[in-house]
Amino acid sequence: MVVLTGMVLTLIHTGLLNAQVTYELADGFEAEQLFSYDAGAPFTLQLGGLAFSPEGEPVVSEGGEIRIHCKDGGRVLASFQPAVFGSFLVMGPGGLNAWFGESSEQNIYRVPLDGSGAQLVDRVGFNFDMVFAPRAARREIAGRGFISGLGASPGHSVWLLDDDPEAPNDEIVANISPFSGPITFDPAGNLYLVTSGLTDSETGMASEKLVRFSPAQLAAAVGEGALQLTDGELLCTGMGGYYDLAWLDDKLYATSLGFQSGVGSIDTIDPGMAFSRNAFARLSIGTEPGGGMIYLAANAGSESFEPGAGQRGGSLLASYGNYVDASGVTRFTPELHFLRSDANGDETVNLSDAVFVIAYLFLDGERPRINEASDINADGALDLADPVYLLNFLYRGGPQPPAPFPGVGAEPR
Ligand SMILES: [Ca+2]
Ligand SMILES: [Ca+2]
Ligand SMILES: [Ca+2]
Structure with a gap:
């Protein structure tokens, strides 16, 4: 007999009094609550990064630990004493290691999925996000890690991972103002960056920008002079509170803390539609729309992330929270037809x-x-x-x- 259950995930933290979380979701998709956490925990114990293993298993940084949630339960890959304020958790090329950045000590660690423990590999001040260029990208950048964080100049920067905590990193994009936010690559090796800023002091409007740098621009910046933010192609503006970015199939997905709208969401940004933005999921906590969508990870499937494909269409993993009574992780998949x-x-x-x-x-x-x-x-x-x-x-x-x-x-x- 073959039992038809999906991946069964063990809740590490149970019994927490979390408010009910629901989504207003794009037609033909499903949302599944995977984990819930202590929403009132100190910042160093809150969720500090989210990734997918190559097998599609969630990897989380939470409660001072980095854990992988395998089919047969959670397994601790690394723990930090005292706990640190996690910035990001991303999977490296080949899927053997996760990379964990934190902004308590400004360190970046390599965390092997075999459980052999975290290794300090680099250091970038107020590191915020990290992404590896696809292996198919230009030779100068293929497979290399890019990190957004504090800049050498008054603005912020994107840096190249150099696997040396002592050596200063190569600056790829300089003068990102006011803050460098989430970054991601598309399969062709274009880098997408959101400048993170609250509101424009003059207009009072949200001032975030989505900017793209081509593989040729990035390749030219490696070992040469850094690019300026204005060298990039401005794709859209006016978002408020985009926290994380992921590329899945032919679209960008972005989590929003909801600074502009008052409602946390995952938005799609469609390059085929002039980078227009649409809500993929809008968060409600209890009976009210609100809260923030925070970390985001994408796992491509063997089919498109479209209604009908079911789990073969891949999935998105996103965290939500309001720092009061809701904190957790949701997986989004296409409905199976x-x-x-x-x-x-x-x-x-x-x-x-x-x-x-x-x-x-x-x-x-x-x-x-x-x-x-x-x-x-x-x-x-x-x-x-x-x-x-x-x-x-x-x-x-x-x-x-x-x-x-x-x-x-x-x-x-
Ligand atoms: Ca049957
Ligand atoms: Ca370094
Ligand atoms: Ca038949």
Whole structure:
């Protein structure tokens, strides 16, 4: 018997009195609460970074620890005594190490996923975010780490990771004003940066900017003079409180603390639509929209992050909080669309589907692409009762398969 449950995650901290968290979510997506934490904990014990392992397991910095949440529970990768104020947690190229930045001691650590402990590798003042250039990017930047943080000038900067806590880092972008915020790469090696600022002192409007630097610009800045913020391409402005950025498929996603709107959200920023911004998820805590969306990580799937793909479409992991009574992590995935009883996936339902399930269960046959479609009686298990149910329906006037049937759709809630 094959039991059809998704990844089961163990809650490390349970029994906390957290307010109910809900989302107003884009059509065709699902939100799943994974973890909740002590919202009133000291800042050094709050969530301080979020990443995905190559297997899609959440990796978190929280409570003075860095943990990976494997299918069989949480495992501590590193702990800090005293706890430090986490800035970021990102996965390195190859997926063997997470990189953890903190702004208590301004250190950057490499944290192997094999649990061998944190190693101090670099130091950048008030480090805020870090991202590795894709391996397919230009040779000068491929696979190298970029860190936003305090600048050498009055503004802030983006620095190149150099794996040396003593040596000064190579400055890639200088004079980011007022603060350097989240950074991410697209697969072509363009760097996206949000200048983090509250409001413009003259207009009173949010003044954040999304700026892009090309791989050629970045390559030229390595070992040469730093780029200025104004060298970048200004893509959009007027956001307020973007905290983290991630690229997934062909779009940017950004978490918003909600400074501008009063409501924490995840926004999509679509390069195919002139970088227009739309809400992907809007947060409600208790009965009221509000709170902030904070850290964001993306895990690309084998299919597009679009309704219908289910877990094969990848997922977003985001944290939320209001520092009063809500703090936790949510995973967002596309809804799975399927036709129940179409086990072989040819979009028709007939005898060959019953044969397909029997072959899979007993004759080492091909694995169903969508397990849920083969769970013909919708009892959560895949066993002989499923083809029997279908044969009974097809030839003996038995009940039809439960929804989604006879058309493709989502599992009823
Ligand atoms: Ca250094
Ligand atoms: Ca079929
Ligand atoms: Ca079943």
